[in-house]
Each structure stands twice: as C-alpha cells, then as structure tokens.
Amino acid sequence: MTSTRYRIGVDMDDVICNTHASLIEWAGREFGLSLSDRADEPIETLLTPPQNAIMTEMLNEGSIFRHLAPMDDAIEVLTELYHAHDIFIVTAAMEHPGSLQHKFAWVGEHLPFFDPLRLVFCGHKHVVDVDYLIDDTPHHFEKLGGRGILYDAPKNRRENRYQRVRNWRDISRLFAAALT
Ligand SMILES: [Mg+2]
Structure with a gap:
C-alpha cells in the first residue's frame, strides 16, 4: 500500500x-x-x-x-503525523500580537522536534496552501483552498458543514485510514 x-x-x-x-x-x-x-x-x-x-x-x-496544557493525546499523535505527513502549525497569532513569543516558546517546549520554519503565525488562514486544515474556528475554512476538519469545541457545536473530530484519537484514525 x-x-x-x-x-x-x-x-x-x-x-x-x-x-x-x-x-x-x-x-x-x-x-x-x-x-x-x-x-x-x-x-x-x-x-x-x-x-x-x-x-x-x-x-x-x-x-x-x-502556560496552556496540551490537549489529551495531541503531542503523541502530532509526533506520529509529523513523520508521515508535512505538518504545519497555523495559528492566527496576529489576533493577539503579544502571544507570538509565548506560542513560539510553547512549541519549543512541548514539540521540540518541530522545525520552526513550519510554524505559520498569521492572521487570515486561507493564505496557507494545505490539503487539510484542522481548526476549531470554522470561518478559517471559508476561503481555504484545502479541506477543513473541524475540531469539536463549545463555540462550534451548531456548525455542520465540515467533517468533525472530537479528539486527537479521531485525528489519528482519520489520517491512518479514511484519507489514504
Ligand atoms: Mg483555535
């Protein structure tokens, strides 16, 4: 295969x-x-x-x-996916400019293997050229060239236009099976 x-x-x-x-x-x-x-x-x-x-x-x-805690299983699954796919962290850090240095340090601590050149600190996310974007904010999908995968969150429970994942185990299963 x-x-x-x-x-x-x-x-x-x-x-x-x-x-x-x-x-x-x-x-x-x-x-x-x-x-x-x-x-x-x-x-x-x-x-x-x-x-x-x-x-x-x-x-x-x-x-x-x-000082945020990682989501359950996020570090483990991201580590697996990082080797199998081209992973970019895409965060709308310009919504809160003071967050930039802290987000950069967070990734360095929790995901030390992550190439800093794969960090995309941006505003609008539709400028990124990805096959998939995993995000809890559905408006980032609206002009996106790739496909949005909606990470379940209290604020997006009424959204039904996109495939929804409830946790990182769901993401792992999705990329292990359904998308290949
Ligand atoms: Mg978000």
Missing part, C-alpha cells in the same frame, strides 16, 4: 492547546466566577461585556499562551 503524504495545517488554540480550560480557570481567579460546571459553553457567553474587554486585554498581553 502506498500512503499519501499530505500537507496538513494544525491550529494551536483549542486544537493542540487547551486554551478554553485555561480561560475558564483565569475567569475564576480574575472575577471570582465558578464556571467549572459550565466549561462546555463558549467563554465569551459566560462573561459580561466589561469582563470580555478585560479578557481581550489579557489575551493581547499574551503570557497565558505560554
């Missing part, structure tokens, strides 16, 4: 890194909110407009991005 080597873009926030969990924790510390039982809802909908403004300032400062 010959296997195809795909060019695969992978988002960071809420795909490789569990950003949502850190934001729920941060809101608990910052505002005294107990949101752990509502972790299945988009964080923006759980905060007031002034609280959302404070969250945006905090994200723009960026240091939270240095």
Whole structure:
C-alpha cells in the first residue's frame, strides 16, 4: 500500500492547546466566577461585556499562551503525523500580537522536534496552501483552498458543514485510514 503524504495545517488554540480550560480557570481567579460546571459553553457567553474587554486585554498581553496544557493525546499523535505527513502549525497569532513569543516558546517546549520554519503565525488562514486544515474556528475554512476538519469545541457545536473530530484519537484514525 502506498500512503499519501499530505500537507496538513494544525491550529494551536483549542486544537493542540487547551486554551478554553485555561480561560475558564483565569475567569475564576480574575472575577471570582465558578464556571467549572459550565466549561462546555463558549467563554465569551459566560462573561459580561466589561469582563470580555478585560479578557481581550489579557489575551493581547499574551503570557497565558505560554502556560496552556496540551490537549489529551495531541503531542503523541502530532509526533506520529509529523513523520508521515508535512505538518504545519497555523495559528492566527496576529489576533493577539503579544502571544507570538509565548506560542513560539510553547512549541519549543512541548514539540521540540518541530522545525520552526513550519510554524505559520498569521492572521487570515486561507493564505496557507494545505490539503487539510484542522481548526476549531470554522470561518478559517471559508476561503481555504484545502479541506477543513473541524475540531469539536463549545463555540462550534451548531456548525455542520465540515467533517468533525472530537479528539486527537479521531485525528489519528482519520489520517491512518479514511484519507489514504
Ligand atoms: Mg483555535
């Protein structure tokens, strides 16, 4: 059997890194909110407009991005995929410019084998030329040349235009079988 080597873009926030969990924790510390039982809802909908403004300032400062936990199995599966395919990390870091150095350091710590030249810190993602983009934000797929694979997240539960994966084991299965 010959296997195809795909060019695969992978988002960071809420795909490789569990950003949502850190934001729920941060809101608990910052505002005294107990949101752990509502972790299945988009964080923006759980905060007031002034609280959302404070969250945006905090994200723009960026240091939270240095301390995110990896998603379950993300490191293991990315390590496997890295050898079988051309993997690029594609993150809209320009949404929060202060995040750049912290995201770069995060990849260096958690994915030390990853070629820094395969990191794409961008704004709009449709400029990247990939066969597949794995992302939890469906608007990144709208002008994309390749195919979008939607990583399940509270904010995208109503989206049904794209193939959905629920975890990194799903991603591993997808590239091991269905796409070859
Ligand atoms: Mg994301």
